[in-house]
Amino acid sequence: MLDGNNIQVGAGRYAQCHGALKQIGQEVSFCGKTAYIVTDSTVWSKTGHIVKESMEKSGIRFTVDEFDGPSTQKSFEWIAKRLRDTGSEVVVGLGGGKVIDIAKGAGNLTDRKIITAPTSAATCAAYAVLYVTYGEDGSVACSQFLTHEISAVLVDLDFVADDCPARYLASGIADAMAKKPEFYFTMLNLGAEGMTATSEVATGIADYTYKNYIKKALQAIEDAKNRVDSALLDDVICMNIMLTGMVSDLSTGGKQLAIAHNFYDAVCCLHREARKNFLHGEIVGLAIPLQMAVNGSPQKETDEAKTLLAAMGIPTRIEQLGIDCTPETVRELIDYTHRKTIPEDKALYEKIKECMKVIM
Structure with a gap:
């Protein structure tokens, strides 16, 4: 069924609570006695004292690099060399999605244990067993799956909920919401080939999170803005990181077709300035x-999604990204999105072209 591909569902352990980062030394000790931490200067200035105390308490020797490079193969290789040079047994990704992907990429190259500690709920990168590789031109080169699952994920609500702009939570919600219509599109196009047990379970989880976002997203964002420590906000953060990561992980052995994420790729490649100003989600x-x-969803459902996205502060028109909607610009976006999805399907090209009006 899976052609020999293994399924890795996320992480050996997942901890989400206030003060979770205080456990990092203990988590590292389960995997080894030496750690290499990839982070950035802003995150380290806020979390460094907690990490240092926890590592020392557990007897862990560690090296820290505040790295601001892109998530490229070159960066993975540079961090991988540092991992080998320092003799570190564990790599820790502490920060946002880019830092975490770099840690995962380097960990995969060196076969090191990986621990992630996200400081926002903007993506599922901390839990997903895949990482995105960008080209030197800023375009998405490929996504690669890890050869072993992440050892632990530590979601410290002191930072993810209480010290992170609500914009990042909203971006993570939007990114996660895309899973349901994207999986539906995959099922439509692959038919029986796409109906594996794991893909159906992934679809079920995506359906669950989507329905709950429709009901809870705005209140969760309001709670985040007001620093309200609510069970609802806790649930939404878990959905953004763990449950959406699980959706990605369960598709390890299958094929995903995704217009929404391929449109993101198009913007990354063709409009790098817009990519700098807006979050992934x-x-x-x-x-x-x-x-x-494109899926043929009822107009009522599409309008409902668009209304929620706008209420969350997510752009709903291309020009809101700062991109002029000239005929040539729109054609380039259509061409790229189609080419990354099912390039041989000419009818799909016309469908994408026809449906572009909903985001213009």
Whole structure:
């Protein structure tokens, strides 16, 4: 069924609570006695004292690099060399999705244990067993799966909920919402080939999170803005990171077709300035109505999604990204999105072209 591909469902352990980062030394000790931490200067200035105390308490020797490079193969290889040079047994990704992907990429190259500690709920990167590789031109080169699952994920609500702008939570919600219409599109196009047990379970989880976002997203964002420590906010953060990561992980052995994420790729490649100004989930979220329109979803559902996205502060029109919607610009976006999805399907090209009006 899976052609020999193994399924890795996320992480050996997942901890989400206030003060979770205080456990990091103990988590590392389960995997080894030496750690290499990839982070950035802003995150380290806020979390460094906690990490240092926890590592020392557990007798862990560690090296810290504040790394601001892109998530490219070159960066993976540089960090991998540092891992080998320092003799570290464990790599820790502490920060946002880019830092975490770099830690995962380097860990995969060196066969090191990986621990992630996200400081926002903007993506499922901390839990997902795949990482995104960008080209030197800023475009998405490929996604690669890890050869072994992540050892532990520590979601410290002191930072993810209480010290992170609500914009990042909203972006993570939008990114996660895309899973349901994207999986539906995959099922439509692959038919029986796509109906594996794991893909159906992934679809079920995506359906669950989507329905709950429709009901809870705005209140969760309001709670995040007001620093309200609510069970609802806790649930939404878990959905953004763990449950959406599990959706990605369960598709390890299958094929995913995704117009919304391929539209994001198009923006990354063709409009790098827009990519600098907007978060991953904000650009993916913009394309959710496009994905739903191509799927043939009822107009009421598409409008409901678009209304929620706008209320969360997610762009719903291409020009909101600072991109001029000239005929040539729109054609380039259509061409790229189609080429990354099913390039041989000419009818799909016309469908994407027809449905672009919902985000213009």
